[in-house]
Amino acid sequence: MISLTSPIETRAHAWPAGVKLLGLCLATMVLFSQNGIVFHACAFLCIAATYASAGLVFLRYGAARLWGLWPFVVMVLIWHAVTQDFVAGLVISIRLLSAVALANLVTLTTKLSAMIDVVRFLATPLRRIGLKTQQLELGIALVVRFTPVLAHKGSQLSDAWRARSPKRAKWNIVVPLAVLAIDDAEYLAEALKARGGVD
Structure with missing residues (x-):
């Protein structure tokens, strides 16, 4: 589900890669710490609004990147319908879509070289011990x-x-x-x- 950098310029393109990756980690932790259907529906709508703020083309591209998840969403919903816990299935499905959408948003607005620079910075302690x-x-x-x-x-x-x-x-x-x-x-x-x- 990883996407390449988008040629459509957004405000997020100018943000530091480290800040975006840290934000992605924190946002994912929040998503997995919450189980309310209302919270996840609102979170997904906020993410969709973020895509839409960059234009309709960017929103469509982001939605197309999520289409590949439909088999997993269908399986989750069917399983939870069979186990009579459909709401939990909806929460898991929306959480999955939100997490992948956020990850795609980061990769769409961040150059690969900038991500590598962040990894190099984080790996500095390893180089100091000779690795x-x-x-x-x-x-x-x-x-x-x-x-x-x-x-x-x-x-x-x-x-x-x-x-x-x-x-x-x-x-x-x-x-x-x-x-x-x-x-x-x-x-x-x-x-x-x-x-x-x-x-």
């Missing part, structure tokens, strides 16, 4: 960068499957997607090796 943190910094950068890429490729595989078959793609695209991921990993490893690798 190398370049791998950690690179790993986080790769996760943020390639998660949406793999999600897009999975969507393309699903579209290709639907174009050739009346049945919906289920587990049939897992192997091709895994092959694409491995292929991308090999290209990335070769590129890193050509540039001297990671010390």
